Amino acid sequence: MKKIFLTLGLGLALFTTNAQDEKSGLEISGSVDTYFKYDFSGTSNIPTSFADNHNSVSLGMLDIALSQSIGKASFVGEFSFGPRSFKSIPTFDLNSDGLGDGQNVNIQNLYISYALSDALSLTAGYMGTFVGYEVISPVGNFNYSTSYLFSAGPFQNAGLKLDWSISEKFGVMVGAFNDWNVYQDVNGISDFGTQIYINPVEGWDAYVNFLTGSSSGTIIDLTTGFQITDGFYLGLNAADYTYSESDLGGYIGFALYPQVTFSEKLSLGYRGEYFIVKEDKTIDMDSENVFSNTFTLNYYAGPLTFSTELRMDSASSEWFVDGDDAPNKSATQFLMAAIYSF
Numbered sequence: 172m173k174k175i176f177l178t179l180g181l182g183l184a185l186f187t188t189n190a191q192d193e194k195s196g197l198e199i200s201g202s203v204d205t206y207f208k209y210d211f212s213g214t215s216n217i218p219t220s221f222a223d224n225h226n227s228v229s230l231g232m233l234d235i236a237l238s239q240s241i242g243k244a245s246f247v248g249e250f251s252f253g254p255r256s257f258k259s260i261p262t263f264d265l266n267s268d269g270l271g272d273g274q275n276v277n278i279q280n281l282y283i284s285y286a287l288s289d290a291l292s293l294t295a296g297y298m299g300t301f302v303g304y305e306v307i308s309p310v311g312n313f314n315y316s317t318s319y320l321f322s323a324g325p326f327q328n329a330g331l332k333l334d335w336s337i338s339e340k341f342g343v344m345v346g347a348f349n350d351w352n353v354y355q356d357v358n359g360i361s362d363f364g365t366q367i368y369i370n371p372v373e374g375w376d377a378y379v380n381f382l383t384g385s386s387s388g389t390i391i392d393l394t395t396g397f398q399i400t401d402g403f404y405l406g407l408n409a410a411d412y413t414y415s416e417s418d419l420g421g422y423i424g425f426a427l428y429p430q431v432t433f434s435e436k437l438s439l440g441y442r443g444e445y446f447i448v449k450e451d452k453t454i455d456m457d458s459e460n461v462f463s464n465t466f467t468l469n470y471y472a473g474p475l476t477f478s479t480e481l482r483m484d485s486a487s488s489e490w491f492v493d494g495d496d497a498p499n500k501s502a503t504q505f506l507m508a509a510i511y512s513f
């Protein structure tokens with residue numbers, strides 16, 4: 172799996188417990204990315220997160236993660252700069268006048284973990300969400316553009332969670348969290364979340380995620396991936412979300428991720444996604460849907476990944492525009508990206 176849903180808690184717990192009296196150095200990792208996108212309508216069309224500039228060599232983000240383990244304790248601090256990071260909140264204005272016109276920095280992760288035992292770890296802080304398949308950093312995704320499921324959120328969860336690695340094939344996480352994507356909840360902790368990890372057979376990982384809150388609503392999410400052969404991987408994400416007031420609707424989505432590895436340097440992947448916006452009874456809005464097809468060819472040159480992508484989306488109603496700026500039910504875009512990881 173590209174995304175580790177039990178966060179770093181379990182891995183850090185096992186590592187630090189085996190080296191309780193040793194101090195590891197400060198680890199630094201991250202990524203830099205840039206892209207070019209061309210939408211065949213002549214304007215940016217597809218309403219998902221990131222990569223929304225048309226016909227321009229554009230910035231992604233600079234992402235920097237710091238981590239360290241000392242005994243049973245560890246921390247992760249990850250922050251980023253650039254348009255891709257600003258899509259995930261909160262963003263802090265570094266200008267002292269507080270007017271919002273200065274340089275901005277986005278916090279992706281900022282949390283502390285403590286290994287209570289070989290199997291138990293406690294984590295508190297602001298964490299990338301455990302819900303969903305895709306992540307903010309392009310290094311963690313096969314496709315450069317993101318799915319509708321990812322854009323629907325959540326991006327991050329602030330709170331306190333307990334990870335329990337019952338065995339190599341089964342684990343559980345439970346936690347109390349703020350509302351989605353806020354590092355401070357003025358209404359107090361209001362969300363409860365849990366995750367169940369299952370490893371049925373070697374190469375197959377499955378995560379069942381549940382998150383609910385009085386303001387946030389309720390989401391049930393399944394994320395699974397199976398390395399069927401050395402050269403073929405199959406991933407799946409399915410989710411059902413309902414607003415806290417059920418009459419407002421929500422969404423249901425399914426995304427399939429088959430990927431073929433030809434060599435250490437070349438791989439081809441497809442993302443097929445069907446996303447349904449539920450009926451909103453408060454404004455008499457009928458249910459709508461969109462079907463998205465994304466083909467991505469990745470070339471790997473050491474720490475550098477060159478990604479070429481063709482995406483074609485088709486909706487049940489006029490979500491997009493055509494070349495004459497008239498409402499349209501479909502959109503097609505071509506994208507090239509370069510991602511450097513360190």
